[in-house]
Every structure is written in structure tokens, then in C-alpha cells.
Amino acid sequence: MSKGFSINDILGAGAKTAAPAGQKMQVVMLPAADIEPNPENSIYEIGDVSMLMADIAERGLRSPLEVLPARAGKYMLLAGHRRWTACRELTAEGVAGFEVLPCVIRQSQGEDDDLIALITSNATARELTDGERLRQYIALKQALERKKAAGSLGGRVRDEMSRITGDGTGTLGRLNAIANNCVPEVLAMVERGEITMTRAYECSKLYKVQQVTYAKNNYAPLPEASDEVQKAAILYIVDEGMADQLRGLDYVQCCEWNYADGGKFDAQKMQTVTLDMTDNVANAILRIAPAGRSSFTVEQLDPADQNEVIAKSCIYSSQLYRTARSRYIDKKALEKYKAEEKAKKNAEKARHDAAEKWLVLARQELADFNNWKLTARHKDLGLTIRERKMFDGGRLIIAVDDMGRYDGPVDGFPYRECFSVRLGPDGERVGRDGEMGALDWYKRWYSTGAGIEGYIAEDIKRATQETKKK
Numbered sequence: 001m002s003k004g005f006s007i008n009d010i011l012g013a014g015a016k017t018a019a020p021a022g023q024k025m026q027v028v029m030l031p032a033a034d035i036e037p038n039p040e041n042s043i044y045e046i047g048d049v050s051m052l053m054a055d056i057a058e059r060g061l062r063s064p065l066e067v068l069p070a071r072a073g074k075y076m077l078l079a080g081h082r083r084w085t086a087c088r089e090l091t092a093e094g095v096a097g098f099e100v101l102p103c104v105i106r107q108s109q110g111e112d113d114d115l116i117a118l119i120t121s122n123a124t125a126r127e128l129t130d131g132e133r134l135r136q137y138i139a140l141k142q143a144l145e146r147k148k149a150a151g152s153l154g155g156r157v158r159d160e161m162s163r164i165t166g167d168g169t170g171t172l173g174r175l176n177a178i179a180n181n182c183v184p185e186v187l188a189m190v191e192r193g194e195i196t197m198t199r200a201y202e203c204s205k206l207y208k209v210q211q212v213t214y215a216k217n218n219y220a221p222l223p224e225a226s227d228e229v230q231k232a233a234i235l236y237i238v239d240e241g242m243a244d245q246l247r248g249l250d251y252v253q254c255c256e257w258n259y260a261d262g263g264k265f266d267a268q269k270m271q272t273v274t275l276d277m278t279d280n281v282a283n284a285i286l287r288i289a290p291a292g293r294s295s296f297t298v299e300q301l302d303p304a305d306q307n308e309v310i311a312k313s314c315i316y317s318s319q320l321y322r323t324a325r326s327r328y329i330d331k332k333a334l335e336k337y338k339a340e341e342k343a344k345k346n347a348e349k350a351r352h353d354a355a356e357k358w359l360v361l362a363r364q365e366l367a368d369f370n371n372w373k374l375t376a377r378h379k380d381l382g383l384t385i386r387e388r389k390m391f392d393g394g395r396l397i398i399a400v401d402d403m404g405r406y407d408g409p410v411d412g413f414p415y416r417e418c419f420s421v422r423l424g425p426d427g428e429r430v431g432r433d434g435e436m437g438a439l440d441w442y443k444r445w446y447s448t449g450a451g452i453e454g455y456i457a458e459d460i461k462r463a464t465q466e467t468k469k470k
Contacts, residue, residue, distance in 0.1 A: 027064050030075060030103045032087055035067060038077045040115050043135040044122050049086040056086050057095055064102040066121065068114065078106055078114065079121030112143040116164070119143075123165045130200075131191035137175040140164065177204040185212045208302075209310045225284075225300050225313040232275075232282035233298040233315055238323045241270045241288065246320065251329040252337045256321035265317060266293050278303060288315075358457035363412035365456055369398070370414070388456070391463040392434050393425035396455065399445075412453065420448045433458075 065080035077084055087098040108114050119140050122128075128136065144160055147153040153160065158172055167175070178190070178197070181204035189195045195215050203211040206220065214220035225233075238246060245266070249259050272289040285301040287309075294317040302308035365388070372386035375397060382402040387395045397420060404416040421444070424430040431438025432446065432455065448455070 025104050027102050027104055029100045030067070030105075032084065032091065032099055032101050034073065035065065035075050035077060035084060035101070035103070036070060037081055037084070038118060040118055040139070041077065041081050041122075043119070043139050044081070044132050045129065046082055046085050049082055049089065052082060052086040053090055056083070056098070057090055061087060061098070061101060064104050066106055066117075067103050068106055068108055075103070075105070078118055112146050115139060115143045120164050129193065130197045131193060133197070134175065134178060134187065134190055134200075136165070137161075137172070138179050141176075141179070174201045177201060181205075183208050183211050186215050189215055207309045209308070222309060222312040225298055225311040226282075228282050229284050229286060229300050229311065230298060230313055230315065230319075232277055232280070232284075233286055233288050233296070233313075234320055234323055236273070236275060236286075236288060237270070237296060237315065238320055238327060241273065242267070242320070245269070246324045247328045249324070249328070251321075251325040252333045256318040259321055259325075260294055260317040267291070267296055267317070268293060270296070274301070274306070355457070358461045359453055361460050362453045362457035365460075366413040366453065367411070369400075372398075390422075390434065391459050391466070394430060394434055395423045396459075397421045397423060398448075398452070418448055418452065419445050420452060421445045 061083060063080070063083070065084055066078040067075035068078050070076040084101070087101055090098050106117070109117070119136055123136065140161055141157065144153060144157045148157055158169070161172055162168065165172075174197070178187070178200045182190075182200055186195070186200055186203050190197065190200045199215060199218070203215050206214055207222065210220035210222060242265075245264065249264060251259060254261075267290040270288075270290050272287065275286045275288070277284055277286060285303055285306060287299040287301055289297050289299075291297045291314060296315040298313050298315055299309045300311040302310050369386060372388055375385040375387045377384050383399060384402055385397060385399045387397045390396055399419045400415040401417070406414055406416065420432075422430050422432055422434060424434065424436060428436075429443040430436050431442045435442075
């Protein structure tokens with residue numbers, strides 16, 4: 001009901017109907033100034049009445065207003081607010097003939113029945129805005145539910161609403177979802193005409209924290225859960241929810257990206273759980289559920305209504321690794337692994353140091369390239385070809401551009417680039433590594449770059465080792 005005056009205040013509890021059922025309607029003329037708008041009519045918008053004014057000015061008021069007796073000889077409108085407004089504005093503009101208006105005086109049947117009568121007169125009289133339809137639905141449903149609770153309404157509330165408004169079950173269901181589930185900001189947007197009823201209905205299916213953003217943008221992901229909430233969820237999963245599985249995984253040779261591989265980890269085996277953590281650092285109620293074999297969803301619930309989710313995040317198995325490793329790593333296996341890795345590094349360093357020794361010797365030979373045996377020189381082209389005898393009796397032939405020589409001293413080959421070819425002991429081309437049966441493309445001249453050091457280093461190593469054997 002309105003926050004204004006009450007019908008019972010006006011009439012008292014013993015009000016009777018104006019006439020027995022079936023009696024002809026009695027029309028009386030009442031001063032327009034003695035008629036007041038009904039506060040409950042705030043459900044509807046008066047809107048622009050200019051066209052209605054023109055029609056009434058031309059043809060007169062063809063339908064009487066319906067009113068209820070009010071205080072001090074006044075009357076309150078029950079039906080006809082737009083017509084009364086149009087008549088008052090005509091009078092204000094100096095148009096005569098509308099100071100007294102035809103009315104039917106009704107007697108109050110009770111606040112709810114009077115409200116229902118007002119809604120009945122408006123529900124199908126014209127096309128309603130979405131805001132009017134929503135306000136009308138809420139007011140009518142509340143009135144009918146009160147009558148149902150009082151035992152003065154037989155049948156279902158929804159059936160009576162459909163009869164009064166002409167709306168079908170589907171339409172009433174959508175209005176009910178909007179009225180019951182939408183947050184006040186979304187309802188206000190409907191009433192102001194900022195969004196359609198369709199958009200509001202979509203909002204009604206969402207969590208409250210999403211609705212305003214969705215109403216504005218037609219898109220509204222849930223906010224991410226805070227770091228504290230995610231940490232609390234991880235601790236629960238590691239210490240309780242998945243402890244049995246996590247305890248048996250390898251945290252020594254595996255990392256966060258593969259420790260849960262191999263079928264030993266299945267998040268789907270954890271039961272969905274709701275945890276009240278309002279008394280710790282998370283300060284939240286959480287719902288943690290599996291979201292596949294290797295991930296979980298953590299939802300932060302509204303403490304006032306645990307059907308409402310206010311934030312949501314996904315927790316992946318990789319995020320569990322550091323906490324699970326600190327709990328369940330096999331320390332003996334870790335020490336053994338560290339020892340093995342140290343031995344590997346030492347062996348690798350020894351191999352590297354040995355290889356570096358041969359490379360140093362190779363660089364020394366290459367630095368002395370200009371003293372190698374001259375094979376050919378073409379002064380006009382600036383091309384020089386020199387050779388080195390290889391351990392297998394073959395030769396390594398290297399061609400350089402005389403203009404490609406570095407200006408200053410260098411550690412190794414003194415030319416910026418070179419081309420090479422290998423010849424076997426019989427003078428035939430062989431592979432780069434001296435292989436007799438190499439494919440033809442492996443026997444062609446090739447640009448060696450830094451790789452020439454490796455070829456020569458390997459040949460020096462082989463020659464040295466063979467010499468030692470002898």
C-alpha cells in the first residue's frame with residue numbers, strides 16, 4: 001500500500017458497496033477540484049495527455065471516472081487518472097465545461113480490493129511501459145497473496161493475476177523472476193527504461209554481484225577470488241581434499257607442470273565441500289569443487305545467502321605444487337637426486353674442459369692459417385686456397401677472400417668467412433667428417449663458420465690419442 005493515507009482511515013471499517021450486485025451504475029456530477037489522485041496510482045505513469053486533451057475537448061468525457069469517498073467531502077480516484085489530469089489541464093488553459101465531471105462513486109471493499117480494482121482498470125486500458133508492468137506485477141501479487149493468506153481468495157494467485165492482467169504463464173514467470181531475483185539497481189534501470197524486460201530477465205538468472213554489470217554491458221564475468229581465498233583453498237586441497245593422492249607423487253625429478261601427470265592425480269575424486277573460513281585470514285565462506293582431472297573451482301559465497309556467489313576462481317594442479325612439495329617430498333630421494341645431479345655436472349664440466357683443450361689447439365692452428373700449405377691463389381679475384389693435412393691422410397681445403405681478413409689480432413681464424421671441402425687419402429671428395437660413403441650433398445663445398453674449429457679440434461684429439469696408443 002501507499003505510504004500516504006489509508007482507505008480505512010478515510011472510510012472506517014464498516015464501509016459498504018454503493019449498490020447491490022446487478023444494480024445499474026449511478027453516475028453523479030462532482031467538482032473536479034474535489035477529486036484527488038490515488039497514491040497507489042504511482043504504479044503507473046500519467047505521461048503525455050495532450051492527445052487525450054484534444055479528444056476530450058472535441059468530444060467530451062465519454063466515460064465517467066470512478067471514485068471513493070475521502071476525507072472532508074473529497075473523493076479519491078479509483079479509475080481515470082489520465083482523463084482527470086487531462087480535464088484539469090483543460091480547465092487550467094481556460095477551456096470551460098470541465099469544472100464538474102461525471103463520476104461513479106464506489107464504496108471501499110478494503111485496501112487490497114481497492115488496489116486490485118485500480119490495477120484492473122489500468123492493466124489492459126493501454127500499452128504499459130516495462131517499468132509500469134513490473135510495478136503492477138509486484139503490487140498485484142502482494143495484494144493477492146495477502147488475500148490468499150486471509151482466506152478470501154480461492155484458487156491460485158497466478159491464475160487470478162493472469163485473469164486481471166491478461167498475461168500468460170510465461171510472461172508472469174519472467175516478471176516473477178525479475179521481481180524476486182534482480183537487485184534493486186537493475187529494477188530501477190527497468191523502471192527508468194534504461195534496459196528492456198528481456199535484459200532484466202537475463203540478469204535474474206545471474207548472481208547478484210554480476211547483475212548491474214551485465215545489465216549495462218550484456219557481459220559480466222564473476223570477480224576473481226582474492227589471493228587470501230585462493231591460498232586458503234589450496235591449503236585445504238593439499239592438506240585434506242587431495243592429501244592421499246598428493247602424498248604419493250614425485251616432487252624430486254618433476255616440476256609443477258608434470259608432477260601430476262601419469263594418471264596418479266584425479267581432481268574429480270575429491271568431494272565438493274563448503275568451508276566456513278570467516279574466522280581466519282580468508283574471512284569467507286568457500287565452496288570448492290573439482291572442475292576436471294587437474295583443476296578445481298573455488299567460489300566465495302555471500303555469508304548472508306549462500307546461494308549467492310560473489311567471486312570465483314579456478315585452481316590448477318600446478319598451483320598446488322609448491323605447497324604439496326613442502327608437505328610430501330621424499331627427503332632421502334631428494335638427497336640422492338642432488339648427489340646424482342652434482343656428479344653429472346662434474347662429469348659434464350670435465351668433458352667441457354677436455355673439449356676446450358682441443359679447441360684451444362684448433363684455434364692456434366687456424367690463427368696460423370696464412371702459413372698453411374698454399375694450394376692456389378688468384379690475385380685478380382683476391383681468392384686464396386690453403387690446405388691442412390688430416391690424421392686419416394686426407395686434406396681439409398679452405399678458401400678465403402683476401403679482403404675478408406680481420407684488421408686486428410683475433411683468437412682463432414683471421415678471416416670473417418671461409419668455404420671448405422674435404423678430400424680423402426686418395427684425393428677424392430669425402431664427407432665433412434672424412435666419411436667415404438657420404439651423400440653427394442655432404443661432399444660439396446660448404447660455408448663452415450665457427451664449425452671449422454670443431455672439425456680441426458676433433459682431428460687433433462684423434463691424432464693425439466692414436467699417438468699415445470702407439
